[in-house]
Amino acid sequence: MDTPIVPEAVAExxxxxxxxxxxxxxxxxxxFRRNRGGMLGLGLVALVVLVALLCPFVAPFAPNDQSAxxxxxxxxxxxxxxxxxxxxxxxxxxxxxxxxxxxxxAVGLGAMAVASVIGVIIGGIAGYAGGLTDELLMRFAEFxxxxxxxxxxxxxxxxxxxxxxxxxxxxxxxxxxMTIIVLLGCFEWPPIARMARAEFLRLKHAEFVEAAICIxxxxxxxxxxxxxxxxxxSLIVLVALGIGGAILxxxxxxxxxxxxxxxxxxxxxxxxxxxxxxVAPWAVLSPGAAIFVTVLGxxxxxxxxxxxxxxxxRR
Amino acid sequence: MLSTLASAADPTPMxxxxxxxxxQDLKVHFFTRDGVVRAVDGVDYGVNPGExxxxxxxxxxxxxxSSLAMLRLVPPPARTVGGRILFEGEDLLxxxxxxxxxLRGRRIAMIFQNPATSLNPIYSIGAQLSEILxxxxxxxxxxxxxxxxxxxxxxxxxxxxxxxxxxPHELSGGMKQRVGIARALLCNPxxxxxxxxxxxxxxxxxxxxxxxLADLQARFHMSMVLVTHDMGVVARMANRITVMYAGxxxxxxxxxxIFSAPQHPYTRALLESMPRIDQSYSRGARQKxxxxxxxxxxxxxxxxxxxxxxxxxxxxADCRRILPVETAIAPGHTVSCIRRGSPGIAA
Amino acid sequence: MGTARYIxxxxxxxxxxxxxxxxxxxxxxxxxxxxxxxxxxxxxxMTDEVIESVSRYYGLDGSVTDRYFTWLWAILRFxxxxxxxxxxxxxxxxxxxxxxxxxxxxPAILIALVVSVLIxxxxxxxxxxxxxxxxxxxxxxxxxxxxFFIGILLILVFSYWLGILPSYGAYSTRNxxxxxxxxxxxxxxxxxxxxxxxxxxxxxxxxMRSSLVEVLRQDFITAARASGLPERRVVxxxxxxxxxxxxxxxxxxxxxxxxxxxxxxxxxFTWPGLGALYIMAIQxxxxxxxxxxxxxxxxxxVGATLLTDIAYVAIDPRIRLA
Numbered sequence: 001m002d003t004p005i006v007p008e009a010v011a012e013x014x015x016x017x018x019x020x021x022x023x024x025x026x027x028x029x030x031x032f033r034r035n036r037g038g039m040l041g042l043g044l045v046a047l048v049v050l051v052a053l054l055c056p057f058v059a060p061f062a063p064n065d066q067s068a069x070x071x072x073x074x075x076x077x078x079x080x081x082x083x084x085x086x087x088x089x090x091x092x093x094x095x096x097x098x099x100x101x102x103x104x105x106a107v108g109l110g111a112m113a114v115a116s117v118i119g120v121i122i123g124g125i126a127g128y129a130g131g132l133t134d135e136l137l138m139r140f141a142e143f144x145x146x147x148x149x150x151x152x153x154x155x156x157x158x159x160x161x162x163x164x165x166x167x168x169x170x171x172x173x174x175x176x177x178m179t180i181i182v183l184l185g186c187f188e189w190p191p192i193a194r195m196a197r198a199e200f201l202r203l204k205h206a207e208f209v210e211a212a213i214c215i216x217x218x219x220x221x222x223x224x225x226x227x228x229x230x231x232x233x234s235l236i237v238l239v240a241l242g243i244g245g246a247i248l249x250x251x252x253x254x255x256x257x258x259x260x261x262x263x264x265x266x267x268x269x270x271x272x273x274x275x276x277x278x279v280a281p282w283a284v285l286s287p288g289a290a291i292f293v294t295v296l297g298x299x300x301x302x303x304x305x306x307x308x309x310x311x312x313x314r315r
Numbered sequence: 316m317l318s319t320l321a322s323a324a325d326p327t328p329m330x331x332x333x334x335x336x337x338x339q340d341l342k343v344h345f346f347t348r349d350g351v352v353r354a355v356d357g358v359d360y361g362v363n364p365g366e367x368x369x370x371x372x373x374x375x376x377x378x379x380x381s382s383l384a385m386l387r388l389v390p391p392p393a394r395t396v397g398g399r400i401l402f403e404g405e406d407l408l409x410x411x412x413x414x415x416x417x418l419r420g421r422r423i424a425m426i427f428q429n430p431a432t433s434l435n436p437i438y439s440i441g442a443q444l445s446e447i448l449x450x451x452x453x454x455x456x457x458x459x460x461x462x463x464x465x466x467x468x469x470x471x472x473x474x475x476x477x478x479x480x481x482x483p484h485e486l487s488g489g490m491k492q493r494v495g496i497a498r499a500l501l502c503n504p505x506x507x508x509x510x511x512x513x514x515x516x517x518x519x520x521x522x523x524x525x526x527x528l529a530d531l532q533a534r535f536h537m538s539m540v541l542v543t544h545d546m547g548v549v550a551r552m553a554n555r556i557t558v559m560y561a562g563x564x565x566x567x568x569x570x571x572x573i574f575s576a577p578q579h580p581y582t583r584a585l586l587e588s589m590p591r592i593d594q595s596y597s598r599g600a601r602q603k604x605x606x607x608x609x610x611x612x613x614x615x616x617x618x619x620x621x622x623x624x625x626x627x628x629x630x631x632a633d634c635r636r637i638l639p640v641e642t643a644i645a646p647g648h649t650v651s652c653i654r655r656g657s658p659g660i661a662a
Numbered sequence: 663m664g665t666a667r668y669i670x671x672x673x674x675x676x677x678x679x680x681x682x683x684x685x686x687x688x689x690x691x692x693x694x695x696x697x698x699x700x701x702x703x704x705x706x707x708m709t710d711e712v713i714e715s716v717s718r719y720y721g722l723d724g725s726v727t728d729r730y731f732t733w734l735w736a737i738l739r740f741x742x743x744x745x746x747x748x749x750x751x752x753x754x755x756x757x758x759x760x761x762x763x764x765x766x767x768x769p770a771i772l773i774a775l776v777v778s779v780l781i782x783x784x785x786x787x788x789x790x791x792x793x794x795x796x797x798x799x800x801x802x803x804x805x806x807x808x809x810f811f812i813g814i815l816l817i818l819v820f821s822y823w824l825g826i827l828p829s830y831g832a833y834s835t836r837n838x839x840x841x842x843x844x845x846x847x848x849x850x851x852x853x854x855x856x857x858x859x860x861x862x863x864x865x866x867x868x869x870m871r872s873s874l875v876e877v878l879r880q881d882f883i884t885a886a887r888a889s890g891l892p893e894r895r896v897v898x899x900x901x902x903x904x905x906x907x908x909x910x911x912x913x914x915x916x917x918x919x920x921x922x923x924x925x926x927x928x929x930x931f932t933w934p935g936l937g938a939l940y941i942m943a944i945q946x947x948x949x950x951x952x953x954x955x956x957x958x959x960x961x962x963x964v965g966a967t968l969l970t971d972i973a974y975v976a977i978d979p980r981i982r983l984a
Contacts, residue, residue, distance in 0.1 A: 037798075142679065146963045148919070148963055150922050151922055155952055156694065158945070160694055163694050256929055258944070285818075292806060296806035299802065299806045300806075
């Protein structure tokens, strides 16, 4: 017996070996499926995506319908017309919570897309090139790690909002939200770069990559077709975690009043209704619960993916 | 099963000494999400005072788990679910945790497979070894350190006073294993469990460590259980040998018998798969190194009948049906194979 | 001697980090637009003369590089200029408001640390048990609850429904509880500290438990048990200290970002600390205050990173002091 028996080893040994060993992804999926938390996370994320796609069809009211205010029905407790009540601006809370899902996903996916591109390029170059390039790029990443992201975003969003007044930039729809997304992406790339660097460094010396180099594969193909696909599993875990984090960050920025007034976002809802917490708690609790469910979904998903792709790391 | 055993010929020879530790029908199962894995499923063996018992088997045969069970340290989700472990006549499985802890390290000690991971990386050698002495023998810190230095010297570590202050990562692999051996010997135990003590080491170091173990065992008159997958190691060290396969014992006999007249087909296959120095196995040579075809069974759903039947060259139809029970075929030589006359339990 | 040199090297590197971040921040603020224009953007009706004198007063005249070095030199003397809205030295305000922030943040981290260690030990030593499963689930849920949402729930329950704890401020404005400033202050601290403890405990427990589970299955733990050491010694002496090594990084981050996340906490509880001050500064475009606070927060982050590195050396002998 080479290693002390751990349950994993026992279970592993008991898996029948198919003729063709399953690929990285299929093995990962096999392990992921067994993880109850991960599957729950996948379910929650799927729910949020579904809501984001279907909100125009399932929402009972239009997102900008403030007619309840005119009827004097603002801050009304939940009833059969307004299932989650109305808020102090006369919006239907349920409608706005449903529409908020698409904003949240746009923020999470957008920010992590930006972060992934920057992170993979910087980390990939550092890991593959090595030497002085590596040293310089990683030191650069370290600077970004000690920038107090959140407060800087608050300041930049506010200052940028003043500067664009009267310029062509003002005509961009949801400019404020875009700014937040890009900023989040620009500050969240260092962890991805670190992971990408570690993976590129490891895979650079993997046998199959050396074999590919030997048969004269082009550098571009080696990077994009041999190294990157194998680095993806580790990166995806970080991205899943980052999506939850970005959604949370946008919510906090909006909650503090620096969000996009034109966007229908959970953070905005919280910001506008926090003062009325005592009289209309439902208008605060509903978007809060939506954020919780979404962030929980992505956290569980990331957790499950970690287990699936690096089974050694956890339980 | 015990009754079947009793009805067969008396397994113990008449003049046998009273064993120091005796494992009877030990069962250790892993309760995993996929079901119960019967890692150790009805194992018997014993060790006499001053004797070395070699337990041989391939990965997953249950040899490490059964030795951890002797210290009642099987890791969850495994549990010892049956059997008795008689140490100096008393069943360890009925001891309280406190009594058990007082026994560990003092009467029964263990040497681990991987010296790199079995020493705590953040404490100095001196700190982690003397802690044990302070705890068991209520020695003062100074006395303990003196004794540790003495033992380090004994296990062949030069300049022990410097080593005391060093951390595990500052020592070589062989040196760390010597520290591991010193730790096991601190309180002069009656029984030492050595779990693959040389597997993680370089070949040249392996020989030194084995020599040291044999020497210390003779000097302190300890009993030893040597768990290994290496037939060469047991040939050199063991008085008696127990061969395990898939959580059960195949054959137990004194070392000479195992090598000269093995009875169980698995023991024979194991011996045949050992490379011989007078044989050439290179490509084109007449003879290839024999191997055992197939792989060990899945212990989640062990095959009915003899666990070895699907890889056994001598298997007959009954082997698929009947679980053989260990039987003495000669004084001190037990085999569990129906082809060798063992009784069995029909599935 | 090695240790002293190592610390010196880290100190120099930290100074470089702060310097680098200050350049990035300064460049970023200036890239967005001319500070004086931003400063006066929402204060219409300024004559050129006023603009000029205001520029000179706040050191906003001259070229960008000139301004940077003037500003840097002032900061090195702990002079962050004068706040526009409060007309007070920024450095004094940072101290006053900073103490209010630390008053809730430091106890929260310490309490969370103790609680999470105890919970993690209970859970990890009973791996696969119902308690362990409950702890994982609870920690995961708590970790996913946004901090401010926890605060909102606490206010709803304890202030509005039960009416036993104050929902805002650090002190009562009229009648002090039991006529004691101390008790009144502590009374106001309960909810904000509670919120931070809840959130920090969840995350710390998540990390600590999995780290401890990992360590507890290591050979040296089995070896310690096989040597007959009592379980208490094995867990607290051998396992916990090893399990703490990966948690240390997060603990460092926790100390580092405590000022960074303060805006949210202090908005929820209307707490008069650095976070609330920062929000005010941004809303009112108080340029010296914004820059000063951002630098202080960066300073905390870098300082915490430095302390983490030093703590690593103290706790883990394997780290080479190269």
